[in-house]
Amino acid sequence: MNPRAKELLDWYDHNARRLPWRTSPQARATGELPDPYRVWLSEIMLQQTTVAAVRSYFERFTSLWPTVYDLAAAPDAQVMGEWAGLGYYARARNLLKCARVVAFDMGGAFPCDPDALQALPGIGPYTAAAITAIAFDRPATVVDGNVERVMARLHDIHTPLPAAKLELTEKAAIVTPQDRPGDYAQAVMDLGATLCTPKNPACGLCPWRVPCRARAEGTAASLPKKTPKKPKPTRFGTVYLARRVDGAFLLERRPDCGLLGGMLGWPGSDWTEGEAPDHSAPIRAEWKTLPAEARHTFTHFHLRLIVRHALVPMDRTPERGSFLMPEEFRPSDLPTLMRKAFDLWQGAA
Structure with missing residues (x-):
């Protein structure tokens, strides 16, 4: 040896x-x-x-x-x-x-x-x-x-x-x-x-x-010496928390590929650097914006999300996602980023 x-x-x-x-x-x-x-x-x-x-x-x-x-x-x-x-x-x-x-x-x-x-x-x-x-x-x-x-x-x-x-x-x-x-x-x-x-x-x-x-x-x-890392860029986006009058939440499952792939989350925009990307809300509603952003850091970039929320009547049909009844919804099933948005909404409520 x-x-x-x-x-x-x-x-x-x-x-x-x-x-x-x-x-x-x-x-x-x-x-x-x-x-x-x-x-x-x-x-x-x-x-x-x-x-x-x-x-x-x-x-x-x-x-x-x-x-x-x-x-x-x-x-x-x-x-x-x-x-x-x-x-x-x-x-x-x-x-x-x-x-x-x-x-x-x-x-x-x-x-x-x-x-x-x-x-x-x-x-x-x-x-x-x-x-x-x-x-x-x-x-x-x-x-x-x-x-x-x-x-x-x-x-x-x-x-x-x-x-x-x-x-x-x-x-x-x-x-x-x-x-x-x-x-x-x-x-x-x-x-x-x-x-x-x-x-x-x-x-x-x-x-x-x-x-x-x-x-x-x-x-x-x-030691060890390391090649200096480039500074992380910041990306921006928007998420929508829609709750129906019966307590159901509007959620969608993200595509299998990419960040947070295959996981449940709030519908929202793409994440881009600079100006917020063009997008539309997932359902017609009177949307309000929370004063605080959901912020998260990934390996290669920082992310800042505007959180919009609304109470939706029973007769509205979403263009994206589907409603999940309260007994089927567990915040613990959300990725950390989406849970941060949920916690901000809860705190405001």
């Missing part, structure tokens, strides 16, 4: 984080095996999201759907509603697609091969490597943001990300051991999350402090 890997595993045996989806190194040593379903679920949730944000979602999901069969049988709207707040709803759609493939086409068993895993919906190279190593204890090079930071500092690599990704992955592959690859993958991620942090790294406590070139050069705090 590479001496760097042994140093890190010795540290991990005493310092591993306790996470609801993790099998501890002590439990692994006694023969307890991780549940591939829980490993897969946590990795999908953790994509571009923090452990602190994911923990409660993971516990709620596994309480509602403890097996891949349970998740595969869950209603789409309920899963999407429970996902609200984790962002990237395409991940939630692929989560359901993947669960159904595994449950109905693969007998409930996740494959242990990276290539076979990547053939499943929503699983890319990183997630396939993480599942291979963590769930099945097979050698695979797992490189997330924490690992990139650790490798950049360990080898004092100043090439900015994302250009440095290949070099950092090659460095990570050299250290990845054949023995205990699952524990090692989690160990190097824990190192980045707890000691080799983006700011104020705790170099004095690090098991790799002696071989770390960036520590020796005094450059650790400035």
